[in-house]
Amino acid sequence: QKEVEQDPGPLSVPEGAIVSLNCTYSNSAFQYFMWYRQYSRKGPELLMYTYSSGNKEDGRFTAQVDKSSKYISLFIRDSQPSDSATYLCATCIYNQGGKLIFGQGTELSVKP
């Protein structure tokens, strides 16, 4: 079983739609959860960082973690064409040298 699984998409939505991106993970020792956005030929850009179950909101972005189900989500409200990118979930174990385990990434396209 893969440590972090993420539907690679591609996912195409109209501008203004609510986008839901999801990952599942297998290891209950994972404690920190991140969402990164990656534009073509660029590095991952940190969007959200959380370590507890529940929701964390930042502008149009909401990260949701359910540790009991080992499920993490990123919601994007009022999606914009500039949100078109690949979204990566990542997680790590506390005090394991910061080793991030990434999902495959979901390619999102927001059409005007």
Added chain:
Amino acid sequence: EPEVTQTPSHQVTQMGQEVILRCVPISNHLYFYWYRQILGQKVEFLVSFYNNEISEKSEIFDDQFSVERPDGSNFTLKIRSTKLEDSAMYFCASSGADSNQPQHFGDGTRLSIL
């Protein structure tokens, strides 16, 4: 906003040659990392570095790889004898006071082995 910078953006090297990839982490960060991303695949952890020592390394990070912080600002990844399968994007990242802090990435070096 402070950022991680990487040079060069693209490196082309003959198989068997040594290559050094360079990174300038965010200035007050203490933890430094290298990741790689083979085309179409996941971002994979290579190594983490703190206080002039390797903290953690993956199975990929074998004897062909080494890291160094030669001065107060640079962090380098050396591949001693490159192989075709080393062709990938290499990302440097840094984080603040401890390894559990969020990591910030550079835009990567695309390494092409011929």
